[in-house]
Amino acid sequence: MDDTYQVYVNRVARLTLPESYHSQLEYIQESPKFKPDSQGKHQAVPFPGYSIITPPAEDDGDNGEFYQNLQTCQQQLSEKFDPNFWIPIPQESLHFTLADLIWDSAYRDASKEDLSFDPKLHQAIAQSFQGFKSTPIPQGIRWQIFGFMLMPRAIAVCLVPRDQESYQKTTEFRRAIYQNPSLIPLGVDQQYYLTAHITLGYFGTIPEDLDRGHFCNILSSFNQQWLDSTQEIWVKRAELRKFDDMTRYYREPDWPVFKF
Numbered sequence: 001m002d003d004t005y006q007v008y009v010n011r012v013a014r015l016t017l018p019e020s021y022h023s024q025l026e027y028i029q030e031s032p033k034f035k036p037d038s039q040g041k042h043q044a045v046p047f048p049g050y051s052i053i054t055p056p057a058e059d060d061g062d063n064g065e066f067y068q069n070l071q072t073c074q075q076q077l078s079e080k081f082d083p084n085f086w087i088p089i090p091q092e093s094l095h096f097t098l099a100d101l102i103w104d105s106a107y108r109d110a111s112k113e114d115l116s117f118d119p120k121l122h123q124a125i126a127q128s129f130q131g132f133k134s135t136p137i138p139q140g141i142r143w144q145i146f147g148f149m150l151m152p153r154a155i156a157v158c159l160v161p162r163d164q165e166s167y168q169k170t171t172e173f174r175r176a177i178y179q180n181p182s183l184i185p186l187g188v189d190q191q192y193y194l195t196a197h198i199t200l201g202y203f204g205t206i207p208e209d210l211d212r213g214h215f216c217n218i219l220s221s222f223n224q225q226w227l228d229s230t231q232e233i234w235v236k237r238a239e240l241r242k243f244d245d246m247t248r249y250y251r252e253p254d255w256p257v258f259k260f
Contacts, residue, residue, distance in 0.1 A: 001178075002171045002194045005164045011156050012195065016147030016223060024150040031153040031202035033246045034087050037224040042087045042204045044245035045251050049103030050121060051077035052177065053241050054157075054233070056249050058092035066233050067094055070157070071139050072223065074200045077155070086155065088201035088248050096143065096159065096198055097172065098238050099177050101125075101188050117186065125240045126256040132176035134169070134260055141166045141235040141260050143196055147223040153203050155219075159196035162232060169260070170194070173238065198243075199231075202246065236260055 003011060012019055033040040054060065057067040067120040069092040078088045101121070111117040141208065142162040149158040161167035171194065177183070178190040238258040 014030040050101040052099040054096040129258040145231040157199040
């Protein structure tokens, strides 16, 4: 279901253009994953589920400099916006999602109907990992930041593969997950084409007088940072992680892990 390598690169490149920001701004919405409390400060609301991700920043010793630079950029970006408009996620939770699995009402319903849903999911993902035959790439799987991406409810940095091998290995890994017949009865299937990204924060209250031109200029100017020096993430591990909301992704020691 994922794009070919060249189609992917061309599609993602368009997402970082100023004209793309202008058109996407027409559709941004307040994220339902955060709600204002009695003091007006946005807080994460329950949004449970599972994903397969690279280790979050706090657990990723292989990409320390990458995440440090990204955290600096996230902090600088947050200083440009009203805190009620844009809610940065905790810096230690930044991560690259390799495969979405199940979330929100779909997960709530599935786990309510089948009390053994979680262990079944763990077992199915373990099977996918065990069945994936990975030939090591000499230089490893590497993705790099291409620029900012404006999503309907969030701001992210989008990623492009360093080379075709990195892309093919990632998409092959995703196919090994989604084509596992053990996942189908659990209600897990591929719902999105891969658009590799790292979410930095979500939209809160959208001002009626939002200066859209200024907003686009901010994103465009920040993009220049990524043209001066390549920001690469080395994908060495894929982990099954659970989340209760969008601020923390955790796992137990015996949950499935794949090492590339």
